[in-house]
Amino acid sequence: MANLKQIAAELSLSVTTVSRALKDGPEVQPSTIARVKEAAKRVGYLPNHYGRALKTGRTQTLTAVLPMETRDHLSDLLKLPLIEGMTLAARQAGYSLSIYSTTPDDDPVESVQRQLQARSADGLIITRLVSADPRVRLLLDQRMPFVAFGRTDLDIAYPYVDVDNEQIAYEATRRLMDKGCRRIALQLLVPEDQASAMRLSGYGRAMAEAGIPIDQSLIGHGMFTMESSAGWFDRLLASSDPPTGLACANELGLLGALHALGKRGLTAGRDVHIVTRDSTRLARFLPARIGVHSVDMAGVGRKLIEVLESRIINPLGPVETVLVQGRFEPAE
Amino acid sequence: MANLKQIAAELSLSVTTVSRALKDGPEVQPSTIARVKEAAKRVGYLPNHYGRALKTGRTQTLTAVLPMETRDHLSDLLKLPLIEGMTLAARQAGYSLSIYSTTPDDDPVESVQRQLQARSADGLIITRLVSADPRVRLLLDQRMPFVAFGRTDLDIAYPYVDVDNEQIAYEATRRLMDKGCRRIALQLLVPEDQASAMRLSGYGRAMAEAGIPIDQSLIGHGMFTMESSAGWFDRLLASSDPPTGLACANELGLLGALHALGKRGLTAGRDVHIVTRDSTRLARFLPARIGVHSVDMAGVGRKLIEVLESRIINPLGPVETVLVQGRFEPAE
DNA sequence: TTTTGCAATCGTAACGTTACGATTGCATCT
DNA sequence: AGATGCAATCGTAACGTTACGATTGCAAAA
Numbered sequence: 001m002a003n004l005k006q007i008a009a010e011l012s013l014s015v016t017t018v019s020r021a022l023k024d025g026p027e028v029q030p031s032t033i034a035r036v037k038e039a040a041k042r043v044g045y046l047p048n049h050y051g052r053a054l055k056t057g058r059t060q061t062l063t064a065v066l067p068m069e070t071r072d073h074l075s076d077l078l079k080l081p082l083i084e085g086m087t088l089a090a091r092q093a094g095y096s097l098s099i100y101s102t103t104p105d106d107d108p109v110e111s112v113q114r115q116l117q118a119r120s121a122d123g124l125i126i127t128r129l130v131s132a133d134p135r136v137r138l139l140l141d142q143r144m145p146f147v148a149f150g151r152t153d154l155d156i157a158y159p160y161v162d163v164d165n166e167q168i169a170y171e172a173t174r175r176l177m178d179k180g181c182r183r184i185a186l187q188l189l190v191p192e193d194q195a196s197a198m199r200l201s202g203y204g205r206a207m208a209e210a211g212i213p214i215d216q217s218l219i220g221h222g223m224f225t226m227e228s229s230a231g232w233f234d235r236l237l238a239s240s241d242p243p244t245g246l247a248c249a250n251e252l253g254l255l256g257a258l259h260a261l262g263k264r265g266l267t268a269g270r271d272v273h274i275v276t277r278d279s280t281r282l283a284r285f286l287p288a289r290i291g292v293h294s295v296d297m298a299g300v301g302r303k304l305i306e307v308l309e310s311r312i313i314n315p316l317g318p319v320e321t322v323l324v325q326g327r328f329e330p331a332e
Numbered sequence: 333m334a335n336l337k338q339i340a341a342e343l344s345l346s347v348t349t350v351s352r353a354l355k356d357g358p359e360v361q362p363s364t365i366a367r368v369k370e371a372a373k374r375v376g377y378l379p380n381h382y383g384r385a386l387k388t389g390r391t392q393t394l395t396a397v398l399p400m401e402t403r404d405h406l407s408d409l410l411k412l413p414l415i416e417g418m419t420l421a422a423r424q425a426g427y428s429l430s431i432y433s434t435t436p437d438d439d440p441v442e443s444v445q446r447q448l449q450a451r452s453a454d455g456l457i458i459t460r461l462v463s464a465d466p467r468v469r470l471l472l473d474q475r476m477p478f479v480a481f482g483r484t485d486l487d488i489a490y491p492y493v494d495v496d497n498e499q500i501a502y503e504a505t506r507r508l509m510d511k512g513c514r515r516i517a518l519q520l521l522v523p524e525d526q527a528s529a530m531r532l533s534g535y536g537r538a539m540a541e542a543g544i545p546i547d548q549s550l551i552g553h554g555m556f557t558m559e560s561s562a563g564w565f566d567r568l569l570a571s572s573d574p575p576t577g578l579a580c581a582n583e584l585g586l587l588g589a590l591h592a593l594g595k596r597g598l599t600a601g602r603d604v605h606i607v608t609r610d611s612t613r614l615a616r617f618l619p620a621r622i623g624v625h626s627v628d629m630a631g632v633g634r635k636l637i638e639v640l641e642s643r644i645i646n647p648l649g650p651v652e653t654v655l656v657q658g659r660f661e662p663a664e
Numbered sequence: 665t666t667t668t669g670c671a672a673t674c675g676t677a678a679c680g681t682t683a684c685g686a687t688t689g690c691a692t693c694t
Numbered sequence: 695a696g697a698t699g700c701a702a703t704c705g706t707a708a709c710g711t712t713a714c715g716a717t718t719g720c721a722a723a724a
Contacts, residue, residue: 014703015682016682017702019681027703032702048451050680050681051386051681051682051709053382054382054680054709056709091433099419100428103420117376120428226614285559285587336710336711345674347674349673364673380709382710383709385679387679387711387712387713388713
């Protein structure tokens with residue numbers, strides 16, 4: 001591999017001048033800059049990442065700490081575009097992206113601490129924030145640039161990108177109301193989950209605006225599988241006052257609900273109106289008319305990198321926070 | 333951050349001795365080793381990745397070059413566990429994994445060349461091999477350790493891990509025959525694709541063994557979307573001699589075919605027997621009885637790292653190749 | 665007593681880069 | 695002529711690590 005020393009020797013210049021010439025240093029004569037660049041190109045010079053990192057202390061690497069999917073593969077379809085968006089944006093900004101997968105056995109705080117100590121990344125992306133997430137304080141204290149995908153209930157300012165689940169659930173509920181629904185069922189994942197809490201809040205806001213009291217029996221938790229969704233919705237349909245609208249949590253929840261409907265000879269879009277999340281492909285194909293809220297996850301990935309980069313460049317600048325909106329594709 | 337120099341100063345030792353002690357060098361007195369390790373632990377010493385990389389020339393980083401999904405997100409469900417398997421295995425082997433996403437605009441050869449020149453990885457994982465893939469020769473020539481996910485038609489030995497699509501298609505066809513099917517339809521993706529060619533070959537082998545001539549009209553190409561699959565299968569069902577068995581290419585192909593069946597009031601598992609790929613979750617839930625061939629993609633990821641690591645450790649050793657088998661879960 | 669051998673440790677250089685503070689040569693000003 | 699200023703370039707040190715070849719001290723052998 002060609003290095004600065006070789007180029008310097010070839011042109012009878014010092015390593016210093018070559019180094020400066022390659023970054024258009026004002027101290028170097030334009031004609032010398034041209035000669036150096038020509039030589040660099042000719043010998044295929046590429047700066048050595050490690051030499052530079054050692055000297056400057058900046059590694060041009062970002063690390064994303066991502067929990068593995070274990071219980072189910074719910075967020076798979078969302079996580080891959082997220083990764084792709086991040087890697088591409090990172091690359092364009094001159095960084096490489098390293099993925100650090102964590103298993104449920106890994107302590108999230110320890111995983112972050114390890115990254116911190118190794119100091120091998122210029123910035124960190126953390127996901128799946130829990131309530132009062134200790135990692136936020138840790139990273140702020142250590143002055144490690146980071147960005148979170150998701151929010152937590154801390155009253156410290158920190159940079160994050162999140163999906164506006166509150167607004168999406170609000171809109172979903174409103175759409176169903178527009179179809180004439182008043183008894184609207186809502187699928188949630190774990191109640192402790194911040195995203196679920198937001199969805200519930202958006203649902204509540206829409207219901208309150210419409211003056212409809214909330215019936216707790218219409219709110220289903222743990223909609224991770226088609227089975228749980230199907231069983232839950234089947235019970236609702238069997239009740240004396242069944243729902244006429246449904247906001248699904250995800251693709252599996254949708255498939256489960258459709259199954260329950262089919263079993264009873266009911267039709268989605270006629271007997272029960274349905275709005276779901278992130279299942280555009282499926283919803284477009286199904287005979288049933290289903291509204292879909294989709295989120296551009298590659299865009300979220302790009303935003304994460306954008307916010308993180310500005311954090312790295314200006315660690316004392318204003319704390320950026322981004323709320324990504326969903327896009328609604330109506331049933332018809 | 334603590335470094336060797338600090339530990340050395342604290343214990344009145346030389347940097348050399350500390351460095352050696354930390355890797356249990358035989359030249360260092362056991363009691364000194366103990367003292368050094370204690371001090372290292374106390375001050376939270378972690379070796380600086382970049383200093384070490386610069387000195388040794390080994391970066392402890394692997395890079396996976398992965399094409400982004402653009403046309404569709406078919407392999408999403410497969411690619412995420414692949415990434416997770418790779419990152420985890422890499423981490424356990426003491427490497428970190430960097431993801432290099434490529435867009436269709438990126439020239440695959442140039443992407444590899446860039447990685448080569450930067451020399452910032454100890455090894456490369458390449459995927460989506462094309463016929464006579466030029467990257468294989470390039471990497472072999474440059475003596476860059478690599479492993480391919482997938483095979484190509486070169487008569488050079490190179491390390492790869494691949495799914496045994498030939499065998500899977502063979503078994504799928506046999507399963508359908510066991511159900512009594514003789515007219516068996518086969519879904520493929522692009523014909524040029526090596527995986528599709530393998531599937532076709534396995535199908536052909538099973539048919540030949542059973543003495544059934546191959547009817548080209550039963551072989552469908554371009555099964556990327558539910559729409560194409562539904563249309564294709566609908567036409568087959570409308571023909572004078574419709575198929576009684578179907579081997580689907582993937583989940584979308586399956587959903588499309590089920591749609592076509594439903595439209596005609598036919599039932600999967602009775603009128604037409606179906607075997608599909610990688611849709612365990614869906615197949616388990618559907619009322620129709622459908623056999624599924626699933627492949628452990630996280631396992632493929634681990635294997636890739638394993639083969640790559642042995643390549644790095646012993647570049648002149650025997651070229652390892654791995655064929656990963658599918659696991660069949662019968663309809664009932 | 666000198667030599668040999670060995671265990672334990674040390675000093676220095678190097679990996680490739682960049683930052684800092686010289687140094688050189690030359691034109692311009694006094 | 696000497697001083698000043700400036701543009702262009704250079705030399706050295708340093709980032710943290712490891713490899714190599716010393717060097718030290720001490721016990722055992724000659």
